[in-house]
Amino acid sequence: MAHHPEPQLKDADRRRLGAGARSFGWTAIVVGVVALIAAALLAKMGDGGLERFGFAYVLNYAYFLSISLGALCIVLVTHIFRASWVVVIRRIAEVMAANMPVMAVLFIPILLYVLMGDGMLYPWAAKKFDNPSAGGHHASVETHETQIVTVSTEPAAEEHGGHQAAHAVEGDAAHAEVGLAASRDAHHGELVDVLVPGKRPYLTRSFFTARWVFYLVLWSGLGLFFLKTSTAQESGGDKAKLTRKMEVLAAPGTLLFALTITFAAFDLVMSLDPVWFSTMWGVYFFAGSMMGAFATLILALMALQRFGYVPSVSAEHYHDLGKLLFTFVFFWGYIAFSQFMLIWYANLPETNYWFELRGITSEAGSPYIAGWTCVAWVLLFGHLLIPFAGLLSRWIKRSRKLLAFWAIWLLVMHWVDHWWVVMPHYASPAVTFGPVEVLCLIGVGGVAIGGAVLCATRQGLIAAGDPRLGESLSYGNI
Amino acid sequence: MAQDPSTIESATGSEQILHGVIAEFETVNDVMHAAKKTRDEGFKHWDVHSPFPIHGIDAAIGIRPTILPWIVLICGLTGMCAGLVLAIGTMATDFDVPGLPGAAAPIHGYTFMISGKPFNSLPAYIPVVFELTILLSAFGAVFGMLLLNRLPKLYNPLLKSVNFRRSTADRFFIEVQARDRRFDQDKTAKFLEGLGAVSVELIED
Numbered sequence: 216m217a218h219h220p221e222p223q224l225k226d227a228d229r230r231r232l233g234a235g236a237r238s239f240g241w242t243a244i245v246v247g248v249v250a251l252i253a254a255a256l257l258a259k260m261g262d263g264g265l266e267r268f269g270f271a272y273v274l275n276y277a278y279f280l281s282i283s284l285g286a287l288c289i290v291l292v293t294h295i296f297r298a299s300w301v302v303v304i305r306r307i308a309e310v311m312a313a314n315m316p317v318m319a320v321l322f323i324p325i326l327l328y329v330l331m332g333d334g335m336l337y338p339w340a341a342k343k344f345d346n347p348s349a350g351g352h353h354a355s356v357e358t359h360e361t362q363i364v365t366v367s368t369e370p371a372a373e374e375h376g377g378h379q380a381a382h383a384v385e386g387d388a389a390h391a392e393v394g395l396a397a398s399r400d401a402h403h404g405e406l407v408d409v410l411v412p413g414k415r416p417y418l419t420r421s422f423f424t425a426r427w428v429f430y431l432v433l434w435s436g437l438g439l440f441f442l443k444t445s446t447a448q449e450s451g452g453d454k455a456k457l458t459r460k461m462e463v464l465a466a467p468g469t470l471l472f473a474l475t476i477t478f479a480a481f482d483l484v485m486s487l488d489p490v491w492f493s494t495m496w497g498v499y500f501f502a503g504s505m506m507g508a509f510a511t512l513i514l515a516l517m518a519l520q521r522f523g524y525v526p527s528v529s530a531e532h533y534h535d536l537g538k539l540l541f542t543f544v545f546f547w548g549y550i551a552f553s554q555f556m557l558i559w560y561a562n563l564p565e566t567n568y569w570f571e572l573r574g575i576t577s578e579a580g581s582p583y584i585a586g587w588t589c590v591a592w593v594l595l596f597g598h599l600l601i602p603f604a605g606l607l608s609r610w611i612k613r614s615r616k617l618l619a620f621w622a623i624w625l626l627v628m629h630w631v632d633h634w635w636v637v638m639p640h641y642a643s644p645a646v647t648f649g650p651v652e653v654l655c656l657i658g659v660g661g662v663a664i665g666g667a668v669l670c671a672t673r674q675g676l677i678a679a680g681d682p683r684l685g686e687s688l689s690y691g692n693i
Numbered sequence: 694m695a696q697d698p699s700t701i702e703s704a705t706g707s708e709q710i711l712h713g714v715i716a717e718f719e720t721v722n723d724v725m726h727a728a729k730k731t732r733d734e735g736f737k738h739w740d741v742h743s744p745f746p747i748h749g750i751d752a753a754i755g756i757r758p759t760i761l762p763w764i765v766l767i768c769g770l771t772g773m774c775a776g777l778v779l780a781i782g783t784m785a786t787d788f789d790v791p792g793l794p795g796a797a798a799p800i801h802g803y804t805f806m807i808s809g810k811p812f813n814s815l816p817a818y819i820p821v822v823f824e825l826t827i828l829l830s831a832f833g834a835v836f837g838m839l840l841l842n843r844l845p846k847l848y849n850p851l852l853k854s855v856n857f858r859r860s861t862a863d864r865f866f867i868e869v870q871a872r873d874r875r876f877d878q879d880k881t882a883k884f885l886e887g888l889g890a891v892s893v894e895l896i897e898d
Contacts, residue, residue, distance in 0.1 A: 556816050562808060577811070608762070691748040 222688040224679055228527045232672040240668035247661020254654035262651055267641055269328045269336045271652045274637040275659040276325060277483055278507075278630055280318050281500065283663070284476055285508025286311030287434060288501075290441050291472055294465035302687035303525070304532055306445065306678045307515050310671045311508065313442040315435040317666030321659060322431060325483075330420055336640075339411045339418040339489040396582040396644065403568050406490045410565075418489055423482060430475045437468050442670075448680025455682055476501055484633075487640045491569040495554040502550045506543035507629040509536055510622040517619055525676050530613045531691050537612030537621075544606060544625065547632075548599035572639045586646030590635045598628040630656070709897040712850040713739075713870035714882050715857060716890035721747055724865035727888035728753040731867060734884065738873040742857070742866040761837050768833025769826050776822035785813035850898050857894075868896075 251272075258268035286308045293301040301308075325336075334341025411418065444461050448454045477497025485496045493499075513536050519525050555575070558566045570576065574588030602621055611617045638647045678684070718724040721743075728741050732755040741747075741754055786802040804812045839845070851857050851868060860866045867890075869881050882893045 552816075552819060556819070559816050560808060560810075689748075 221685040224677065224684070224688070225526055227523055228525055228677050229675055229679065230524055231675055232524070232668070236668055236672050240665045240672065243661045243665030243668065245661075247658045247663075247665060249658075250654045250661060251658030254651050254658055257654065258651045262649065263641070263647070266335050267647065267651055268655070269325075269332065270637055270641040270647075271655040272324055272659065273336060273483065273487070274633050274652065275655045276318075276321055277500075277637065278633045278656075279321075279659050279663040280479075280483075281504035281629070281633075282507045282511050283311055283314050283318055283438075284434070284472075284479075284501075285504035285506070286512065287315075287438055288469075288472060288476075288505060289508060289512070291437070291465045291469045294441075294462050295469060297462065297683070299683040299686035300532065300535055300690045302678055302681045302683050303528055303690075304512065304516060304536070305681070306674070306676055307519075307671075308508070308512055309438075309442045309445055309678070310667055311511065311515075312434075312438040313670055314663060314667045315431065315438040317663060319431040319435060321662055322427060326424060326427065329423055337418075337423075337486055337489070338407050339414065339486060340420050340423070344411050344415060399568065399571065402564075403488075403490060406565055411489050414489060418486060426478065426482060430479050433471060433475055437464075437472070440464065442674075445678045445681065446674045448678070449675060450680075452680070454680050457680075458682055473501075476504070484636055487637065488569060490565050492566070493554050493558065493569075495550060495557070499547075499550050499554055502543055502547040503629055503632055506540065506547055506625055509540040509543060510625045510629070512536060513540065513618060513622040514626070517615060519676060527677070527688055529690075530615075532687075533615065533618055534609070534612045534692050537606060537618050540618075540622065540625065541603070541606040541612070544599065544602045548603070551594075551599070572643045573635060574639075574644070583644050585644035587635065587639055587643055590631065590646065594628070594632060594635060597624070598632060602628070711871040711878065712896040712898040713868055713873075713876070714878075714885060715851060715854060715869075715894050715896055716867045716885035716888070717856055717859070717892040717894075718865040718867070718889065719891055721865065723889050724867065725750065725753050727867055727885070727890070730888050731869065731885075734875070736869055736873050736875055738870040738876075740868050742851075742860040742868060744861055744863065744865075759841065761834065761841060764837040765830050765833040768837075769830035772825040772827070772829030773822055775829070776825035777818065779825070780818035780821050781813060784818075850896050854894055854896060856892060 254271065255265070255268050258271075259265055289301075289308045290305065290312050293305065328336045329340045332340065334343075416422075441461060444457050448457050477500075480497045480500035484500065485491065485493065513533065516525065516528050516533075516536075520528060555570065558570060561567075567576075571578075571581070571583050572587070573591060574583050574585060575591050576583055602625055605617075605624075606612065606621055611621075634648070634652070638652075641647055681687075716727070718727060724741060724743065725747065728750065731739060732753065739754075741750060743750070747753075782802065784802045785804065786800050787804065789799050802812070806812075807817070810817065856864075857866060867885060867888075869876060869885070871878075875881075878895070882895070886893050
């Protein structure tokens with residue numbers, strides 16, 4: 216174009232977060248730790264035991280991990296595309312992604328549950344599977360056939376997935392239904408015993424630990440690399456060379472990211488039921504992660520601008536973030552439906568049990584059609600159809616208030632999604648929501664957000680050394 | 694090739710119908726400035742021609758928001774309904790048309806039994822409904838855009854101008870059409886020249 220002067224950062228753009236943010240970060244971490252201790256004590260003193268605390272913790276850990284992972288993907292992919300529009304807002308995504316060491320510390324409780332919980336959260340981690348003589352695969356299948364018959368007449372067997380089924384529905388009339396649910400649960404429990412030995416090479420405590428050490432080291436390494444390299448551009452490094460370095464690493468980084476997020480989603484959430492499997496699970500987790508990360512990014516930028524930071528972020532940048540938020544609202548729906556349809560069509564007992572447990576079944580009179588069914592409807596409308604219509608128009612994405620509204624709405628829905636995915640393994644048809652879940656949300660969230668805020672105070676809030684900064688500042692949608 | 698506006702009149706054949714005036718500008722800044730002035734002058738039938746998209750030119754021309762999104766929405770909803778009618782109609786209908794002479798005319802879907810599902814199974818129809826929604830939305834977007842732009846246009850009087858050829862290379866043009874109510878051959882030409890045009894040319898239809 217003609218002789219436009221290169222747009223410059225305003226002075227306020229270079230302002231860093233100060234002492235107020237530092238004390239906010241530490242406060243959040245302290246509040247988080249206190250909330251986690253309170254949640255554990257509350258659960259231990261009777262409100263569901265340590266088991267409930269474990270599930271509530273996994274739920275909230277998955278929620279905040281997904282947001283950091285989504286941010287990491289934003290950083291990786293925009294480097295591959297050499298996207299210039301993103302430069303002004305990329306530092307916030309870099310900070311969210313560089314929060315991985317905090318997420319690694321937060322993973323320790325889950326690791327303790329796996330190593331010492333004897334299958335409390337993850338049935339495959341039970342010690343009974345350690346002894347290879349406890350039943351070869353074929354022998355188990357035979358006993359399994361006969362057991363199903365006996366099991367179906369038994370009342371509430373204490374098996375995974377329906378622990379509290381018996382307490383869920385009260386009254387004599389409901390007893391027959393509870394019996395049905397209990398027999399389903401028991402049947403599924405039998406399948407766990409039959410199928411886990413076959414999945415042992417993958418689902419072992421030691422391999423699980425090794426995998427998670429690998430994931431967390433890799434993600435921390437990638438997150439910190441991009442933050443440090445981007446910061447080095449501001450402090451006198453060779454800007455073009457450093458950008459090139461980040462672009463070169465972004466390509467293999469994306470590949471590793473795609474593989475690790477897929478397997479991490481399998482390990483963290485899917486293996487809560489070691490019988491169930493869905494090859495789309497990794498993409499499902501990823502789709503939600505990206506949506507959560509864009510919503511968080513939008514809200515973080517708006518919060519910073521409220522306090523006078525990063526004034527150069529304009530409606531054009533929000534418009535693009537809104538478009539991407541809209542994209543992943545729909546992508547989540549597309550993937551969620553595809554996953555559902557394949558399992559619905561095949562209608563195999565060991566896979567459709569997962570949906571049955573979550574209240575999705577067309578079987579008349581099924582006891583599972585209860586609270587989780589309502590949550591599933593809430594997800595269909597609240598996570599897909601309503602925000603799809605709500606984010607469709609251009610002017611909505613350019614209006615700060617409306618975009619903030621939808622970002623908050625979708626972060627809530629993202630949590631409901633994880634809640635609906637994780638908690639039915641603790642109890643179904645009963646819906647579990649109470650102080651333990653809320654305290655875990657505050658706990659994991661406090662530590663994660665506090666860590667991110669402290670990380671954000673250590674450098675400027677805009678990648679001021681990026682060679683494409685000028686392009687980003689003058690960026691406009693046609 | 695720059696023409697003096699005073700010679701324009703003599704160059705106009707009496708038999709010809711006037712299409713409008715084009716003014717040539719050298720830089721983006723010039724044409725942006727001129728476009729804003731032209732917009733503020735109240736012209737309706739005019740346009741800017743540029744070799745590449747210019748950021749902010751929409752506002753400078755004062756283009757009103759397009760109705761294309763509404764066309765796409767209506768097409769998409771039509772596709773959605775068509776998909777539902779197609780899927781449910783062919784698979785799961787089973788009723789008689791009342792009021793016909795003789796035996797009632799039965800309308801039956803195929804009612805294929807597929808892996809034990811109910812005949813009317815919405816999850817199985819969603820892919821059809823989704824694809825038809827997308828197809829008709831895309832048709833609405835592409836053909837609606839062509840229609841609103843009156844494309845394809847096989848003849849455009851501007852192409853008679855030799856100067857105008859540079860609008861695909863390195864020059865920027867403002868075209869004011871004669872059908873505009875505020876158009877006046879002399880005054881408009883003078884006005885455009887006053888905006889810093891390097892040449893002003895009268896175009897016959």
